C-alpha cells in the first residue's frame with residue numbers, strides 16, 4: 001500500500017508561500033468565537049514535490065482510458081478528446097451562473113438549443129430535453145412522459161411495461177419507480193425479442209415496451225417494425241434505451257423505425273469522461289405527440305433570441321433537475337458533434353462495429369460465444385468452456401486481464417449468458433491495440449489449460465490484489481487513523 005499524504009508529513013515543509021495578508025478584517029465579525037476551532041487543524045506539512053509525487057503515483061495506480069485499453073461492455077469507454085476539456089474550462093463557459101438574465105447568456109442558450117436540434121436529427125425524434133443527468137434518470141423521465149401521455153388520454157387501465165430478459169438493470173428499476181409493473185419476456189435463440197412470447201403478454205393493459213437497440217448482447221433487434229405495430233395497436237408506446245447508440249448513429253434513426261421515446265447517454269456515445277460516478281447527461285427525445293409532456297423549460301428560439309421556454313408548463317411532467325441539466329457535459333457533447341459532423345458521426349458507428357466484429361472473430365475459437373452472429377459495437381463471450389474444463393470462473397479471467405494491463409470487460413451481464421464477458425472495444429482503438437488485446441486473451445485461454453493456478457490467483461501485477469468484495473461491503477471502513485509516531489522513513 002502506498003502512504004497517505006498524512007504519512008508524508010514532516011514538520012516545517014511547505015508547498016506554497018502566501019503573500020502577507022494586507023486586508024484588515026476582524027475574524028470576530030466573520031466567524032463568531034464559538035464556531036472557531038480550539039486546536040490547530042492537523043494538516044500534513046509537505047513540499048510541492050511531495051504532493052506532486054503523491055498524486056501522480058496515485059493516479060498511475062488507477063486504470064483510465066489514457067493509460068490503456070478499456071473494453072468495459074455497455075459503457076462505451078472511448079477516448080475523450082482533450083479539446084473539449086480545454087473549451088469547457090474556458091471562463092466564458094465555466095463562470096456562467098444559471099440565474100443570469102437570459103440576454104447575458106445567449107451563447108450558452110444557443111449551444112443548448114443547437115444540441116437539442118442535433119440530437120433530434122441523430123435520433124429522428126421531434127424534440128429533445130437536455131435535463132436528465134444520466135441514462136437511468138433519462139429512463140425515468142421517458143417513462144414519466146409515457147405515463148403523462150396515458151393519463152392525458154384517460155388510459156387508466158394501462159399498468160404494465162414489457163422488457164426483454166437482456167435489459168440493463170436500470171430498466172426494470174425505472175419502470176418500478178414510475179409505478180408500472182415489470183413484465184419480463186424471454187429472448188429467442190438469436191438473442192433478440194421472442195415475438196411469440198411478446199404476443200402472449202400483449203394486451204390492453206400494456207403501457208409500453210422498453211427495448212435496447214442494439215441489445216445488450218450487441219445484437220441488432222431486427223423485428224422492431226413488427227413489435228412497434230403490436231404495441232401501437234393497443235395504444236402502447238415504444239421506448240428505446242439508447243445507451244448503445246454508438247452502434248447506430250448516422251445509420252439508423254430510432255424515430256424512423258417505430259420508437260416514440262428514447263434516452264441518450266451523452267457520457268457514453270458523445271464522449272465525455274465517465275466512470276467515476278458522474279456527472280453525466282441523459283437527454284430524452286420524443287415524437288410529436290409526446291412534446292407537451294416534456295420537462296420545462298426547453299430552450300426555445302424566437303427570431304434571433306434564445307430563451308427558456310416554459311410555454312407547455314400546464315401539460316409538462318415538470319422540472320427534473322436543478323436548472324437546465326449538466327451544462328458542462330452537454331457542452332462537451334455539443335463540441336464533439338460539431339467536430340465530427342454528419343459523416344464523422346457515421347464513421348464512429350461503423351468503426352465501432354468493425355472493431356467489435358474483428359475482436360469477436362479473433363477470439364471465437366478460444367472462448368465460447370453463445371449468440372455468435374455478426375455483432376454491432378460489442379459482443380458477449382462466455383467463460384463456460386474454461387469453467388467446465390478447468391474450474392476457472394469468468395471472475396478469474398477478468399482478474400488475469402488486469403495483469404495484462406487492460407481494464408476487464410463487463411462480467412456476469414447480461415444475465416442470460418453464463419459466465420458472461422461483455423467486450424466493447426469502441427472506435428477509438430487502433431488495430432495494433434486490438435491485436436495486443438487479442439493476443440493477451442489467447443494467452444489467458446492457454447494459461448487456463450496449462451497453468452490454471454496463475455489465472456485462479458490473479459491479479460499478481462496490480463497495486464491491490466483480489467479484494468474481498470463481501471467483507472468490504474459489510475464492514476465498510478473508510479476512516480483513516482494515523483499519528484506522527486507511526487511514521488516510517490521508507491517503505
Ligand SMILES: *Cc1c(COP(=O)(O)O)cnc(C)c1O
Nearest residue numbers: 074134135136168170212241243
Ligand atoms: C449505461 C446503461 C444504462 C444506464 O445509464 P447510466 O448513465 O449509467 O445511468 C442503461 N441502459 C444500458 C443498456 C446501459 O448500457
